[in-house]
Amino acid sequence: MKTVTVDKNNLEGAAVCLRNGGLVVFPTETVYGLGADASNPQAVENIYKAKGRPSDNPLIVHIANFDDVYKLAREIPDFAAELMERYWPGPLTLIFKKQPHVIDRVTAGLDTVAVRYPSNPIANELIRRSGVFVAAPSANLSGSPSPTVYRHVKADLDGRVDYIVNGEGCEIGLESTVVDASGDFPVILRPGAITLEMLSKVHPGACMDPALLDSDKVEKPKCPGMKYIHYSPKADVIVVCGEKQNRTEYISSQLKANSNAGVMTFCGGEYPDAKCTLSAGNTMQEYGHILFYNLREFDGHGVDTVYAEFEIQDGMGDAVKNRLYKSAGFNIVNV
Secondary structure, three states, X not given: OOOEEEOOOOOHHHHHHHHOOOOEEEOOOOOOEEEEEOOOHHHHHHHHHHHOOOOOOOOEEEOOOHHHHHHOEOOOOHHHHHHHHHHOOOOEEEEEEEOOOOOHHHHXXXXXXXXXXXXXXXXXXXXXXXXXXXXXXXXXXXXXXXXXXXXXXXXXXXXXXXXXXXXXXXXXOOOXXXXXXXXXXXXXXXXXXXXXXXXXXXXXXXXXXXXXXOHHHOOOOOOOOOOOOOOOOOOEEEEEEOOHHHHHHHHHHHHOOOOOEEEEXXXXXXXXXXXXXXXXXOOHHHHHXXXXXXXXHHHHHOOOEEEEEEOOOOOHHHHHHHXXXXXXXXXXXXX
């Protein structure tokens, strides 16, 4: 398959491609998405093929008009309507009981559908021009870090999709918060930039799903990223969690025995014995923005091990922890 790259000023061909059952990669405010017409079973099947994605992993349906959610959802609780009013368009995916016409290939056979209204103007314009609802997971090969820049998308999916829209965005850097709104209160299935604290202001019963602590508990995932190891570079990732000085001392000692390791620092630090050192910034927002980019860059440096510094923090820290721990296969060292 020949992949055509376009920019934000040339979206018509990509929009027609979506309408006709093709695959289009586009930027959002979170990460790049791999889109297809959510009502076309073969187009949706082609998403799974392009990514090598497990077939029991549901997809998120992207809309570009607030009222379109009512064409997909059968029931919208009052708390979900308030969340939509506060945080749409934006990095929030809501799971509802689905309308009968929503195809099983999108929902992985579940009676619920995940819906998001992205705030990225390129994504919105593309969806509007296409005239269809767009099912879109992250635009990476399944299991690898989600892409936040064009060249990482191209490395994974060139020749596997019809169009790639090369555009700005992805300022958040982590996928959307996914909230199950099909019950009596909001349950976070995947943490993101819309935090538990923000949800609790709408409904005091908001909580995290217990499966976030143990993915082995998940038999039938209700959203992407719940069941399988995700976001992993080619190198082994080891998360080093604790106070800054303890992290530095532990990683420095490990580097003496491994000359082909990289380090991802948090709140500064130098590791002269590392093959390469990349910064994750000084805040969890900065960490989230650069995490996936850094993991892919370590592959470019050819390291076999990545030591990633981390500190437990609430808010955006929940999202960073979720992605980072999964990228490490829960290989965590507490110091």
